[in-house]
Amino acid sequence: MEIEFTDITKMYGKKCAVDNVNLTLESGIYGLIGANGSGKSTLIKMLAGLLKPTSGKITLDGKDICAMGAAYRSKLGYLPQDFGFYPDFSAYDFLRYLCAVKGIGGSLAEERCKKVLYIADLYTVKDQKIKTFSGGMRQRLGIAQALLNDPSILIIDEPTSGLDPRERIRFRNKLGEMAAGKIIFYATHIISDISYLADRILIMKDGKIASKHVTSDELLAEAEGTVWLMNVKRSELPGIQSKFNVSGILPLEGDYLRIRIVSDVIPRLDAVSGSPDLEDVYMRFFGEVSEYADADKV
Ligand SMILES: Nc1ncnc2c1ncn2[C@@H]1O[C@H](COP(=O)(O)OP(=O)(O)OP(=O)(O)O)[C@@H](O)[C@H]1O
Ligand SMILES: [Mg+2]
Missing domain, CATH: 3.40.50.300 (P-loop containing nucleotide triphosphate hydrolases)
Known part of the structure; x- marks a missing residue:
């Protein structure tokens, strides 16, 4: 068939x-x-x-x-x-x-x-x-x-x-x-x-x-190398969000956040590579978080 x-x-x-x-x-x-x-x-x-x-x-x-x-x-x-x-x-x-x-x-x-x-x-x-x-x-x-x-x-x-x-x-x-x-x-x-x-x-x-x-x-596999994790100050977030797709945000101690970014290029020198999941793939295609994106996966 x-x-x-x-x-x-x-x-x-x-x-x-x-x-x-x-x-x-x-x-x-x-x-x-x-x-x-x-x-x-x-x-x-x-x-x-x-x-x-x-x-x-x-x-x-x-x-x-x-x-x-x-x-x-x-x-x-x-x-x-x-x-x-x-x-x-x-x-x-x-x-x-x-x-x-x-x-x-x-x-x-x-x-x-x-x-x-x-x-x-x-x-x-x-x-x-x-x-x-x-x-x-x-x-x-x-x-x-x-x-x-x-x-x-x-x-x-x-x-x-x-x-x-x-x-x-x-x-x-x-x-x-x-x-x-x-x-x-x-x-x-x-x-x-x-x-x-x-x-x-x-x-x-x-x-x-x-x-x-x-x-x-x-x-x-195709999305390998497009997910990045980094710690940022809360005040830096809006600037980062205007430039990159942020697929997860986790509050840390004090004024810091751990964020997950989907980007084909390294967003900042201190970012470390993370392993992609399908939510990141979705983000890469659509530039938005799908309904079931998990905020605490970062
Ligand atoms: N009968 C219709 N007359 C005019 N435009 C329509 C009609 N049906 C759908 N559209 C338009 O065609 C596009 C595709 O719609 P469709 O319903 O196929 O999307 P979808 O992917 O099923 O969306 P959803 O996830 O919301 O179900 C949309 O822009 C929609 O507004
Ligand atoms: Mg439909």
């Missing part, structure tokens, strides 16, 4: 949301990371066949996905970023309803609903109303619905609403368990999630894929 994006561009009026993306996907987990507005959801909607590219084409094993229509959709599971639940439905009724929408009927529908409820660890709460579910349970239900048709291509556009670390790990592990033989394409702006999970990381910036098909180890 191979999906190929050729010269994919999407314009919203004059706004170019996805800019000439070329990409090949084979089975495995792909993590698409990028800041808000970088074009992840737009790219994903085109992959899901819901949005037509302004130009370029996406093919599955050589066939244009737009021309494939239902034959493509039958292979596809999709969890949109803004997935709407019916709060008064139970999880089971909700999935049965979606089976009907997807044209899965009778005993097969019952079998599939049970199966995906097990996979998502929701079987024991299947008769509870969705409005009683936590954010993590809802996200797992979102995955469950995407799996109803036993898809070989699973596309997840992560909701921006945060999950607690325990639920994040659980969600991540679920995806890992299901990955065999599938293409999983997972968009997020939380780098730590995909660093554990993804076989390949794609970094999206301003509608372009800035870095593609690298593993997290390769990203880290």
Whole structure:
């Protein structure tokens, strides 16, 4: 199975949301990371066949996905970023309803609903109303619905609403368990999630894929020599921040701070080299701290 994006561009009026993306996907987990507005959801909607590219084409094993229509959709599971639940439905009724929408009927529908409820660890709460579910349970239900048709291509556009670390790990592990033989394409702006999970990381910036098909180890190796630690006076910080990307600040005794800087050149002669982590990589690409940057890692 191979999906190929050729010269994919999407314009919203004059706004170019996805800019000439070329990409090949084979089975495995792909993590698409990028800041808000970088074009992840737009790219994903085109992959899901819901949005037509302004130009370029996406093919599955050589066939244009737009021309494939239902034959493509039958292979596809999709969890949109803004997935709407019916709060008064139970999880089971909700999935049965979606089976009907997807044209899965009778005993097969019952079998599939049970199966995906097990996979998502929701079987024991299947008769509870969705409005009683936590954010993590809802996200797992979102995955469950995407799996109803036993898809070989699973596309997840992560909701921006945060999950607690325990639920994040659980969600991540679920995806890992299901990955065999599938293409999983997972968009997020939380780098730590995909660093554990993804076989390949794609970094999206301003509608372009800035870095593609690298593993997290390769990203880290590339960032070697770009992280610096140094002690500075509190009063020096604003000046340093105006010149460099500061990815961590730790207060020390008295008037001093230990700071972590991401820079391709040594920021000051007394700076010592540190080992990069994926937050630093993110900082290097986007010049901002990602949501889960850890302030006390310096
Ligand atoms: N329907 C639309 N009409 C006009 N502009 C849009 C539309 N959808 C998205 N955009 C713009 O296209 C760009 C890319 O948006 P997109 O939703 O793909 O980003 P994203 O990477 O998914 O962001 P986020 O992390 O916030 O989900 C943004 O500038 C956005 O404002
Ligand atoms: Mg989005």
